Amino acid sequence: MIQTAKGNSATTSEALNRKLPDSVLNSIRSIVGDANVLESDTEILPYECDGMMTHRYRPSAIVLPTSSDQVAPIVRVLAEHSIPFVARGAGTGLSGGALATNGAVVIEMARLNRILEIDYDNRLAVVETGLVNIRLSQAVNPDGFYYAPDPSSQTSCTIGGNVAESAGGPHCLKYGTTTNHVIGLEVVLPSGEVVRLGGCGADDIGYDLLGVFVGGEGTLGVATKTWLRLLPSPQTVKTMLIDFMSVEETSKAVSEIIATGIVPAALEMMDGATIRAVEASIFATGMPVDAAAVLIVELDGLEAGMDETIEQIKAIAEAHGGRKVYLAEDATERARIWAGRKGAFGALGRVSPDLMIQDAVIPRTKLPEVLSEVYRISERYNLRLSNVFHAGDGNLHPNISFDSRNQDEVRRVTAASKEIMELCVHAGGSITGEHGVGLDKINYMPLIFSDADLEAMHKVRDVFNPNNLANPDKVIPMHRCRAF
Numbered sequence: 001m002i003q004t005a006k007g008n009s010a011t012t013s014e015a016l017n018r019k020l021p022d023s024v025l026n027s028i029r030s031i032v033g034d035a036n037v038l039e040s041d042t043e044i045l046p047y048e049c050d051g052m053m054t055h056r057y058r059p060s061a062i063v064l065p066t067s068s069d070q071v072a073p074i075v076r077v078l079a080e081h082s083i084p085f086v087a088r089g090a091g092t093g094l095s096g097g098a099l100a101t102n103g104a105v106v107i108e109m110a111r112l113n114r115i116l117e118i119d120y121d122n123r124l125a126v127v128e129t130g131l132v133n134i135r136l137s138q139a140v141n142p143d144g145f146y147y148a149p150d151p152s153s154q155t156s157c158t159i160g161g162n163v164a165e166s167a168g169g170p171h172c173l174k175y176g177t178t179t180n181h182v183i184g185l186e187v188v189l190p191s192g193e194v195v196r197l198g199g200c201g202a203d204d205i206g207y208d209l210l211g212v213f214v215g216g217e218g219t220l221g222v223a224t225k226t227w228l229r230l231l232p233s234p235q236t237v238k239t240m241l242i243d244f245m246s247v248e249e250t251s252k253a254v255s256e257i258i259a260t261g262i263v264p265a266a267l268e269m270m271d272g273a274t275i276r277a278v279e280a281s282i283f284a285t286g287m288p289v290d291a292a293a294v295l296i297v298e299l300d301g302l303e304a305g306m307d308e309t310i311e312q313i314k315a316i317a318e319a320h321g322g323r324k325v326y327l328a329e330d331a332t333e334r335a336r337i338w339a340g341r342k343g344a345f346g347a348l349g350r351v352s353p354d355l356m357i358q359d360a361v362i363p364r365t366k367l368p369e370v371l372s373e374v375y376r377i378s379e380r381y382n383l384r385l386s387n388v389f390h391a392g393d394g395n396l397h398p399n400i401s402f403d404s405r406n407q408d409e410v411r412r413v414t415a416a417s418k419e420i421m422e423l424c425v426h427a428g429g430s431i432t433g434e435h436g437v438g439l440d441k442i443n444y445m446p447l448i449f450s451d452a453d454l455e456a457m458h459k460v461r462d463v464f465n466p467n468n469l470a471n472p473d474k475v476i477p478m479h480r481c482r483a484f
Contacts, residue, residue, distance in 0.1 A: 086100050272291060
């Protein structure tokens with residue numbers, strides 16, 4: 001029987017006292033230089049958690065490679081001494097996926113941030129994995145191209161983190177998540193061996209090892225370079241903001257838009273609590289604060305037929321009580337609307353000291369009933385809940401505002417999160433759509449996978465990571481113990 005791992009909401013005293021042997025530190029310093037190895041308490045403190053601050057673990061050291069060639073020798077040193085390690089980018093993850101459990105060493109990849117090659121003829125770019133997501137689109141936009149995956153944190157999250165989680169974003173409804181845009185990877189295996197997965201566009205012969213690695217959450221190795229697909233900028237883009245006085249009717253409008261055969265580039269939903277938080281922040285866009293919810297619908301592609309599609313969406317919205325349909329007049333107005341949507345999590349950060357951002361997927365047709373029950377769960381536990389999410393593909397983000405200094409409130413947040421996950425699974429959904437399993441959702445894996453399923457996952461992971469040194473204690477509930 002597979003035993004589930006227990007999460008930890010505070011730094012363990014064991015991890016606090018763990019130090020790397022001097023011989024190991026000296027070997028790593030000889031690779032990256034003294035200034036690029038951090039081990040004091042004040043230097044390590046910022047790396048205790050990622051964007052989900054309910055879980056905290058103290059790393060034994062932080063290593064900051066400045067070139068991709070340094071990663072393999074670092075990993076070899078750690079592997080020789082059976083020391084676990086975690087690759088980390090910007091730390092914006094929301095599942096505890098970059099936490100240094102068991103005193104692991106953090107390999108901070110953010111300095112590997114170069115665009116190595118742009119090949120417009122083949123519509124691809126080669127980049128180091130510490131590159132911030134939006135930098136690639138900014139680099140190729142003047143030449144009429146862009147990189148499609150656009151997480152809400154795209155101004156800070158890195159390509160390597162996106163690869164680890166197969167990150168999504170608003171425009172993944174039409175264009176797919178990160179896995180659909182990664183053509184190849186250079187990977188350092190947990191042994192220190194460097195391998196190339198995938199090609200430059202053509203399908204590889206044999207097993208899809210690239211597909212296995214993307215979304216592996218760093219448990220299969222460290223990606224140092226990636227070959228990414230570029231898309232030509234669309235001929236035209238239209239962005240609509242539609243407000244409703246009922247969350248249920250907003251949800252029904254979402255299903256009907258997709259059911260008619262319309263595939264928007266993005267179809268996002270924000271509820272009243274989120275709207276009010278945004279409008280009270282620097283991200284204010286002029287959304288009506290009395291609305292129960294708004295939809296952001298973005299269409300892109302050929303200009304021919306676009307006006308007819310807009311009229312179809314307007315008719316659907318009005319049939320479901322849509323109060324006002326606003327069409328952005330230019331790129332500036334579109335950017336203002338998206339600033340409100342992508343700034344929502346930052347705006348919610350002003351509501352309370354802490355924010356639990358959950359992530360689950362359900363069938364679109366189940367949105368009305370599931371959202372109603374999510375609100376009932378929050379009321380039952382006396383919690384402040386808001387919703388902002390990728391409605392078009394049923395990827396929910398119930399957000400719970402709370403104060404982690406209040407232990408009773410933390411207990412209620414944990415219990416409510418569990419019920420929300422169970423609700424989404426019973427509705428035919430999954431426990432994560434883009435944020436990953438990490439440490440936070442590891443105990444929910446048995447909700448959707450049998451012991452045999454999980455054992456098969458262990459066998460796949462052990463091919464790449466037989467000693468469980470790469471990002472231990474994540475994704476798959478442990479069925480055997482290993483000690484550092």
